[in-house]
Amino acid sequence: xxKINLLIIIGGxxxxxxxxxxxxxxxxxxxxxxxxxxxxxxxxSLTYPTNNLLCITNVLDxxxxxxxxxxxxxxxxxxxxxxxxxxxxIDNSYDVSTTSKMVTLEKEVAYYxxxxxxxxxxxxxxxxxxxxxxxxxxxxxxxxxxxxxxIAPAIDENVSGVSINLEWSGSDVDxxxxxxxxxxxxVNPPVTKVGDNQTAESLNVNIxxxxxxxxxxxxxxxxxxxxxxxxxxxxxx
Numbered sequence: 001x002x003k004i005n006l007l008i009i010i011g012g013x014x015x016x017x018x019x020x021x022x023x024x025x026x027x028x029x030x031x032x033x034x035x036x037x038x039x040x041x042x043x044x045s046l047t048y049p050t051n052n053l054l055c056i057t058n059v060l061d062x063x064x065x066x067x068x069x070x071x072x073x074x075x076x077x078x079x080x081x082x083x084x085x086x087x088x089x090i091d092n093s094y095d096v097s098t099t100s101k102m103v104t105l106e107k108e109v110a111y112y113x114x115x116x117x118x119x120x121x122x123x124x125x126x127x128x129x130x131x132x133x134x135x136x137x138x139x140x141x142x143x144x145x146x147x148x149x150x151i152a153p154a155i156d157e158n159v160s161g162v163s164i165n166l167e168w169s170g171s172d173v174d175x176x177x178x179x180x181x182x183x184x185x186x187v188n189p190p191v192t193k194v195g196d197n198q199t200a201e202s203l204n205v206n207i208x209x210x211x212x213x214x215x216x217x218x219x220x221x222x223x224x225x226x227x228x229x230x231x232x233x234x235x236x237x
Contacts, residue, residue, distance in 0.1 A: 039123040040069040043115045046131045053133040054143070054173045058107045060135075063100045066190050067117035067125060076142070081105070081113045085130060085147045086230045110134050110146055110173075110227070119184045134173045145172040145219040148180070148229040151201075159207070160237045167202045168217050168229070176221035183216045190214045207236045 010072050049172040054106035067075050091111075094101050095237060105111060113130050117125040118222040132146050151167035153159050176177045182195030182203050195203045197220070207213060212237065 003009040023041075024103070035071075037073070037119075037121050037123060038070045040067045040117040040119045040125050040149055042073050043067050043117055044077040045129040046113070046115065046128055049131065050170060051147075052133040052173060053131075053132070055133055055135050058105045058135040059102070060078045060105065060133075061102050062099055062122045064114065064115050064128065066099050067216075069117075071119070072120075075117050078116050078124075078138050078141060079113070080115070081111055083109060083111060085132065085149065086229060087114070087130075088230070089110070105135050107135050108143075110144060112147075132168040132171075141190075141220070142176075142223040143173045144225040145170055145176070145178055145227045147227050148217040148219050150232050153184055153234045155232055155234070158237055159234055161207070163204055163206045164234075164236075165204050166215055169201055172218070172219075172221050172225075174221070174223075176223060177227075179220050181218040181220070184220070186197050186211060186212055187235070188214045188217050209236050211236050 006104065030125060045062050045065040047065065049060055049062070064077070067077070071076050071161060077099065079094045079096055080087060080090050081103065082090050091104060092105070094103070095143045111134075112130050114127045114130045116127045134143050148168045148170045153164060153166075166184070168180075170180065172178055177199075178198045179194055179199055180195060180201065181197065183190040183192060184194045184205050185192045191230065194205060211234060214231050214233045216231050218226055219229065220226040
């Protein structure tokens with residue numbers, strides 16, 4: 001009888017331990033991971049100054065459309081203003097909590113501006129499109145052309161073939177007719193002029209394989225104003 005009672009007690013203890021062990025395994029299960037954070041949307045529209053605007057002042061109230069955040073995070077903005085359309089140097093940069101910023105700029109200068117949104121968890125959107133404008137100066141009669149914009153080939157693109165079409169676009173706030181000088185070379189910056197005072201915004205050039213090329217456009221208006229573009233590059237396979 002004592003042996004039976006002892007077996008019952010031992011069995012109960014084992015059952016109790018087994019239940020306890022199962023419970024602890026449940027307690028060790030990992031918790032639900034925190035939800036993923038998402039970047040805010042890019043600024044869809046730059047409101048002012050508009051693209052290609054000839055301003056009547058050098059004190060400008062920059063304005064843009066608000067961004068939205070899919071997680072409901074608060075959003076701020078980075079406003080960047082540069083004198084070159086590649087933004088290799090930033091002349092003015094501001095962290096802004098609203099969708100506008102008053103800025104005083106130099107007179108008689110072509111500027112380029114863009115905005116990106118940043119949420120409260122420091123995730124950022126892509127930059128907006130870039131707009132260009134010109135600040136007016138006293139007695140100004142002619143304005144320099146804007147810097148040429150790259151169309152093709154893309155910067156650092158790998159291309160194939162025995163020739164390629166270089167393509168760009170130019171604009172002038174005075175709507176002066178533009179001509180272009182084209183520099184194309186294997187050295188940086190390029191020194192060989194392959195196009196002179198041409199009106200077309202493209203030029204076909206011959207290329208060799210396993211070579212990196214550099215090219216640059218100089219935009220010229222009919223009033224002796226000119227804008228020297230940045231150096232673009234691509235490689236031939």
